[in-house]
Amino acid sequence: MWQPSERYPDPAVRILDTSFSQYRLPLASVERLAEGCRWSEGPVYFGDARCVLWSDIPNNRIQRWDEATGAVSTYRQPTNNANGNTRDRQGRLVTCEHDSRRVTRTEYDGSITVLADSYNGKKLNSPNDVVVTSDGSIWFTDPVFGILGYYEGHKDESEVKPSVYRIDGRTGQITMVADDIEGPNGLAFSPDESKLYVVASRASPRKLMVYDVVADGTKLANGRVFIDAGPGTPDGFRVDVDGNLWCGWGMGEAELDGVRVFNASGAAIGHIELPERCANVCFGGRYRNRLFMAASHSLYALYVNTQGALGG
Numbered sequence: 001m002w003q004p005s006e007r008y009p010d011p012a013v014r015i016l017d018t019s020f021s022q023y024r025l026p027l028a029s030v031e032r033l034a035e036g037c038r039w040s041e042g043p044v045y046f047g048d049a050r051c052v053l054w055s056d057i058p059n060n061r062i063q064r065w066d067e068a069t070g071a072v073s074t075y076r077q078p079t080n081n082a083n084g085n086t087r088d089r090q091g092r093l094v095t096c097e098h099d100s101r102r103v104t105r106t107e108y109d110g111s112i113t114v115l116a117d118s119y120n121g122k123k124l125n126s127p128n129d130v131v132v133t134s135d136g137s138i139w140f141t142d143p144v145f146g147i148l149g150y151y152e153g154h155k156d157e158s159e160v161k162p163s164v165y166r167i168d169g170r171t172g173q174i175t176m177v178a179d180d181i182e183g184p185n186g187l188a189f190s191p192d193e194s195k196l197y198v199v200a201s202r203a204s205p206r207k208l209m210v211y212d213v214v215a216d217g218t219k220l221a222n223g224r225v226f227i228d229a230g231p232g233t234p235d236g237f238r239v240d241v242d243g244n245l246w247c248g249w250g251m252g253e254a255e256l257d258g259v260r261v262f263n264a265s266g267a268a269i270g271h272i273e274l275p276e277r278c279a280n281v282c283f284g285g286r287y288r289n290r291l292f293m294a295a296s297h298s299l300y301a302l303y304v305n306t307q308g309a310l311g312g
Contacts, residue, residue, distance in 0.1 A: 002032060002275045004029060004030065004031060004032065005029050005030070008026055008027050008029065009024065009025075009026040009027075009029075010028070010029035010030055010302075011273075012029070012030050012258075012272060012273040012274070013028075013029075013030070013270070013271075013272055013273075013302065014270060014271045014272075014273065015269075015270060016261075016268050016269055016270055016271055017263075017267060017268070017269040017270070019263065019269050020261060020269040020270035022305060023240075023244070023261070023270065023304055023305050023306050024270065024304070024305065025303055025304060025305050028302060028303040028304070029302070030272065030273075030274070030300055030301075030302050031300060031301050031302070032298055032299070032300050033052075033065050033070070033072075033292075033298075033299045033300065033301055034063065034065050034072045034298060034299040035297055035298040035299075036297065036298075037056040037059065037063065037296070037297050037298065037299075038056055038057070038058040038059050038297070039056065039057045039058050039152070039279070039296065039297075040054055040055070040056060040063075040279060040280075040294035040295060040296060040297065040298060040299060041054065041055045041056075041057055041083050041084065041236070041279045041280050041294055042054055042055040042082065042083050042084040042085040042095075042096070042129070042236070042280055042294065043085070043280060043281065043282040043292045043293070043294045043299065044085040044086055044087060044093070044282055045282055045283065045284025045285070045288075045292060046087070046091075047284065047286070048091065050066065050067040050068055051064050051065060051066050051067060052064070052065045052067075052282070052284060052292050052299065053075050053085060053093070054085070054292075054294045054299055055079065055082045055083055055084070055085060055095075055294075057081050057082065057083055057098065057152045058081075058151050058152055059077075060077060060078045060079055060080075060081055060082075060099075061074050061075075061076065061077035061078070061079055062074070062075045062076045062077070062079050062082055062085070062095075063075060063299075065299055067285075079095070079097065080097035080098065080099040080100040080102075081097065081098035081099040081146060081152055081153045082095050082096065082097050082098070083095075083096045083097070083098055083126075083127070083128050083129065083146070083152075084096040084127070084128055084129035084130045084140070084141075084236065084280070085130070086130050086131055086132055086311075087132070088105065088132050088136065088138065089132060089134070089136050089169075092105050092106055092107060092108065093105065093106040094106075094115070094130055094132065094138060095130075096126075096127035096128055096129060096130050096140055097127065098126040098127075098145070098146025098147075098152050098153035099146065099153045099154055100117070101117060101123050101124045101125065101126055101127070101146070101147070101153075101156075102114055102115075102116060102117035102124065102127065103115045103116045103117075103124075103127045103130060103138065103140055103167070115138060115167055115172070116140070116165065116167055116174045119160055119163075119165065119174055119176060120160075122159035122160045123159045123160070124142050124160065124165075125142045125143060125144045125146070125147055125158050125159075125160060125162060126142065126143065126144060126145055126146025126147050126152075126153055127140050127141070127142050128140070128141045128142065128143050128145065128146075128184070128185055128186075129141050129185060129186050129187055129236055129280070130187075131187055131188055131189060131311055132169075132311050133169075133189060133193055133217060133311055134193060134310070134311065135169050135170075135217060136169025136170065137166055137167060137168055137169040137217070137218075138166070138167040138169070139164065139165070139166050139167075139177070139187060139189075139196070140164070140165055140167075140187075141162075141163075141164050141165075141181075141184035141185055141186070141187055141198065142160070142162060142163055142164070142165060142184065143162045143183045143184055143185060143201070143202070144158050144162055145183075161179045162179070162181070162182075162183060162184055163176045163177075163178060163179040163181075163184065164176070164177050164178040164179075164181065164184050164187065164196075164198060164220075165177065166218065168218075175218070177218075177219060177220045178198070178211065178220050178223065180223060181198055181200045181209055181223075182200045182201075182202040182203040183199075183200060183201040183202025183203070184198055184199070184200065184201075185198070185199040185200075185201035185234075185235055185236070186198070186199040186201075186234065186235055186236035186237050186247075186248070186280065187199070188237055188238055188239045188245070188309075188311075189213070189239065189309070189311060190239060190243055190264070190309075191239060191240075191241055191242075191243055191309040193213060193217060193311075194212065194213055195210050195211065195212060195213060196210070196211045196213055196220060197209065197210050197226060197237070197239070197245065198210075198211070199234045199235065199236075199237070201233075201234070201235065205228060205229050205230050205231070205232075206229040206232065206233055206234055207225050207226075207227065207228055207229060208225075208226045208227040208229065208234055208237075208245070208247070208262075209223055209224065209225060209226060210223070210224060210225075210226035211223045211224075226266050227245075227262060227266050231256060232249050232250070232256055232260060233249065233250060233251045233256075233277070234247045234248065234249060234260070235247075235248040235249075235277075235278070235279045235280060236248045236279055236280025236281065236294075237280070237281060238281050238282055238283055238308055238309070239308070239309045240283070240304075240306040240307060240308055240309060241306060241307050241308070241309050242264070242306060243263070243264035244261055244262065244263050244264065244269070244306070245261065245262045245263075245264075246259055246261050246281050246283075246291060247259060247260050247261070247262065247281075248277070248278035248279045248280050248281055248293070248294075248295075249271075249277070249278055250274070250276070250277030250278060250295075251277040255273075257273065257274050257275065257276055257277050257278065257295075258271055258272045258273045258274040258278055258293075258295075259271065259272040259274070259278050259281060259291070259293055272291075272293070272302060274293065274295050274300060276295040276296035276297060276298060277295060277296050278293050278294065278295040278296075278300075279294050279295065279296070280293075280294045281293050281294070282308070283307065283308020283309075284308075285303070287307060288307040288308045289303060289304055289305070289306065289307050289308075290302070290303050290304070291303075291304050291308075
């Protein structure tokens with residue numbers, strides 16, 4: 001049974017390199033905010049509502065944690081086995097749905113707009129994770145995980161190669177920007193949006209790839225390995241204003257479970273230990289300095305001495 005640390009600094013927040021010391025708050029500890037999920041994913045913070053939404057994929061629901069009261073409730077059910085979530089530059093919820101094989105936007109009145117469900121007339125596989133850039137464009141990954149069985153979607157045939165896509169923020173046109181990634185999963189941009197990082201979750205060992213963003217932010221070039229994960233299992237991640245990557249980690253060995261932090265050069269500098277594998281994270285709170293971690297059955301949080309970059 002997990003218990004919060006009574007000691008400061010929290011021993012669960014480990015310094016792997018002295019450069020991480022500046023990001024660890026000695027008087028902040030890991031908190032468990034919610035539990036009882038089957039597979040937590042896709043957290044997103046809503047500052048105007050002071051809440052976190054996150055997906056519980058097998059339970060076919062999106063959960064809500066309220067910052068003011070600590071109350072946990074169901075925001076939406078069913079969700080078509082929703083996975084990744086983010087907000088667009090108008091504050092609307094953007095969601096990847098496994099079962100319906102699409103990316104949707106929740107409008108202010110609660111209605112649902114389909115942003116993408118096919119490419120060149122063929123069905124998408126199962127959109128997984130999603131981010132938005134400063135020009136309003138939506139980038140998402142589309143592996144086959146949600147159509148491999150009936151636990152996180154439904155079993156079906158793949159019609160397109162697993163890829164990364166971009167939805168133009170002005171025209172809504174969808175373009176394929178990368179199809180050379182083994183199991184494209186989590187993705188995030190560097191703070192200046194000059195680089196896109198993408199997890200290759202079916203590479204062995206798993207890798208985190210990086211691409212240069214070119215052609216006025218519409219295409220990718222020069223794909224290369226940024227991090228070789230070894231025994232780790234990077235999944236979803238977000239980037240802070242200094243360019244550090246805060247990556248969901250674990251499932252290989254228990255001591256790897258949690259969040260692994262890498263600097264902009266790809267060196268591991270810190271680790272947040274959790275009792276469960278962490279699938280994805282987001283930054284939130286009034287100053288975007290609180291890291292929310294969707295980990296297997298639970299939602300955790302930790303205040304850190306940095307801020308999340310915009311667009312996650």
